Amino acid sequence: MEKVTPLTLTQLNQRCTNFLDYLTKQNVSLSAKAANTYRDHLIETGLSAKTVKEYIAANKQFFDYCERIELIEKNVFKAIKAPKTRGTKASQQRDRWQLKEIKRLLSSSEFRKKDAQFQWTTKLQIYQGCRPSEVCQLTTHNIQMIDGVPCISISDSEAGQRLKTTNAFRIVPLHSQLIKGGFLEYVQERREQKQKQLFNYKPHGENKDWSFRYRTNLGKLQTAIGMKPNARPTAYSFRHTFIDELKIADIPEHVVAEIVGHAHPNITYGRYGKQAQIQQLHDAVNKFPCLEVNDA
The missing domain is CATH 1.10.443.10 (Intergrase catalytic core)
Known part of the structure; x- marks a missing residue:
């Protein structure tokens, strides 16, 4: 198992906190719908497909853990898909x-x-x-x-x-x-x-x-x-x-x-x-x- 660096932990914390702050600002409850609108929000801010994917992955990982320890009933990010840029290879996106x-x-x-x-x-x-x-x-x-x-x-x-x-x-x-x-x-x-x-x-x-x-x-x-x-x-x-x-x-x-x-x-x-x-x-x-x- 590879080491988890302080930078990785910081990034996970920032990406998950970003979603929680979004919920607060929008005054909405935790739900799959909120997770989906959050994904759209990230895309609209102009972030690259790669960055949006990283934010979604971080939250999916966090809420999967929350589900396993029974803090929540269901991982709201489970069905959320990262955006794909049609006709553009990864080498062209970065x-x-x-x-x-x-x-x-x-x-x-x-x-x-x-x-x-x-x-x-x-x-x-x-x-x-x-x-x-x-x-x-x-x-x-x-x-x-x-x-x-x-x-x-x-x-x-x-x-x-x-x-x-x-x-x-x-x-x-x-x-x-x-x-x-x-x-x-x-x-x-x-x-x-x-x-x-x-x-x-x-x-x-x-x-x-x-x-x-x-x-x-x-x-x-x-x-x-x-x-x-x-x-x-x-x-x-x-x-x-x-x-x-x-x-x-x-x-x-x-x-x-x-x-x-x-x-x-x-x-x-x-x-x-x-x-x-x-x-x-x-x-x-x-x-x-x-x-x-x-x-x-």
Whole structure:
């Protein structure tokens, strides 16, 4: 059984409380009809189909528990269905950075003025498909040579590190653009400085959010280059772009899953260790295009 993180509990609490607040504001009692109108309310507010699905799932889980301990007679969310966007695949529903937007970001004077820590944190997400928190909590020990190939080890072996799921444990070869740009030299510099952490980020707040400060700074940078709030991709969206581009390049889905730490039913072999597998992952990662021009 996977660990339930404080962030997961916070999200469940927020989503269930949102429904209860809705009942209060509408001055209606708990019922299946109220649950259905709540679903419609969420859709009308402009939330994505994915977000509405998460709200419904949270409440369904909560009221299922209430039914089991006999606090209520029936789970009012039992028959509530999440909305589907007709003719739109899940990969099209989620936000992603367009390649031209990433080029615009990387070539902007505002980005180039940022320190090495911010720049490498951004590029690791772009070129490796990592989650923001995975990058922000990396240590110098997480950068390793395996069969002569520079790799990132995504794990929770160090104190304070946490991963979203057990599938998130993985080893991923570095993209050639990162190596060309001097990332390994940055890592060596941190080691020589006796720095354990690859970056200076710290877990933030009760949820131990490693990427909070980075995401805040990215948002300010996006605003500075003219990307308007609530109408722009987020730090998490770098990962979506990476996944989409590898699929466009015809990389097998199980290989993409291995690289980004997703579960995949067709994965039956063990984890890495053999040069052929590392080389296959290396080749796949490098199918993501180089987006930097006129490097300073």
